[in-house]
Amino acid sequence: MLQVITDSACDLPQQLAQNHNIDIIPFIVHIDGKEYVDGKTIHSDDVFHALREGKKPTTSQVPARFFWETFTKYAEKGVRCIYVAFSSKLSGTCNTARMVAEEVRLRYPNFQLTICDSLSGSLAQGLIALEAAQLGAAGAEYNEVVERVMLRSDNNVEHIFTVDDLGHLHRGGRIGWASAVMGSVLRVKPILHVLDGQMLLLQKARGKTAALKRIVDVLKERSLGHVEQLIGITHADDGETAEQLKEMLENALGYKHFIVNTIGSVLGCHIGLGGVAAFFVNKKASIPNLPLETV
Incomplete structure (x- = not known):
C-alpha cells in the first residue's frame, strides 16, 4: 500500500x-x-x-x-x-x-x-x-x-496568476517592495509565476481582461499542449473570474479537464481578496499528467 x-x-x-x-x-x-x-x-x-x-x-x-x-x-x-x-x-x-x-x-x-x-x-x-x-x-x-x-x-508544473493587491504578498515577504509599489502606483494587474519555488513578477497587464488573456497566452506558450491534461484554477473569493478563465482556456486551447477551487486559507492570507491562478504541466514534461477521473 x-x-x-x-x-x-x-x-x-x-x-x-x-x-x-x-x-x-x-x-x-x-x-x-x-x-x-x-x-x-x-x-x-x-x-x-x-x-x-x-x-x-x-x-x-x-x-x-x-x-x-x-x-x-x-x-x-x-x-x-x-x-x-x-x-x-x-x-x-x-x-x-x-x-x-x-x-x-x-x-x-x-x-x-x-x-x-x-x-x-x-x-x-x-x-x-x-x-x-x-x-x-x-x-x-x-x-x-x-x-x-x-x-x-523540478519546475515541471507551472503557476501563473494575477492578484488585485500586491501589498499582501509584500507584507508576507513573498515579493519585494519595488514590485508591490509598481503594481499599486501604476494600477496594473501583475502577472506572477513561481520559479524554483519562489514567487516572481513576470509582467503586467492593464485591466482584468488583459490579465486573463495574458494567462491564456502563457499557457499556450508553456503548457505541454495535451488537451487531456488536467488544469488547475484557483481564485481568491472571485468565482466569476475563475469561470471566465476556464471558459477562455476551453475555447482557446481545447482543455477538457479542470479542477476549479477557492484558494485555501494558507495562501489566501498572503494573496488577499481577488485574483485568479492557473496551474499546468509545462513543455519540460515528457509525460502529461493524468486526466481527472473522479471529482
Whole structure:
C-alpha cells in the first residue's frame, strides 16, 4: 500500500482528496491573536471574511506534532508514504517534516517515507499529490511514483496568476517592495509565476481582461499542449473570474479537464481578496499528467 500525504497549502477540494485517499496535514492560521487549524477550525471563507473586515490574518507552518502524529500512524501500520510538501522557499514546513521523519525512523527503522519538496503551492502542489495518488491506485511501484513526483517538482508544473493587491504578498515577504509599489502606483494587474519555488513578477497587464488573456497566452506558450491534461484554477473569493478563465482556456486551447477551487486559507492570507491562478504541466514534461477521473 502507498499513502500520499500533503499539507493544506495544496488547495485540493476536500472531497477530491478524500476520493483519492490523500491525507492533508493542516497549517495554522492566526487572526486577532487566536490560533486556528486550517481546514478544521477555520476555512478560506473565514479568512476572506476577516480580510473584508480589515483584519490581517497570518499563518504559521505545520506544527511538528502534526507530522509526528501522521507519520507514526502510518509507520505503526507499515504503510509506505510519500509526503508532497509546500515549497521550502516559501515555508519551513518541508524542513520540519524532514526533522520529524528522522525522529520517527529512530522508533520505526523500517518506515519507508519519502519527503518531496514540491517547490510549489496551491493546486500546483495539489496536482502533484493527486497524480501520485492516481499512480499508486493504478498499481505503480513505489519508486515509480517517487520519480514522477520528483519530476513534477523540478519546475515541471507551472503557476501563473494575477492578484488585485500586491501589498499582501509584500507584507508576507513573498515579493519585494519595488514590485508591490509598481503594481499599486501604476494600477496594473501583475502577472506572477513561481520559479524554483519562489514567487516572481513576470509582467503586467492593464485591466482584468488583459490579465486573463495574458494567462491564456502563457499557457499556450508553456503548457505541454495535451488537451487531456488536467488544469488547475484557483481564485481568491472571485468565482466569476475563475469561470471566465476556464471558459477562455476551453475555447482557446481545447482543455477538457479542470479542477476549479477557492484558494485555501494558507495562501489566501498572503494573496488577499481577488485574483485568479492557473496551474499546468509545462513543455519540460515528457509525460502529461493524468486526466481527472473522479471529482
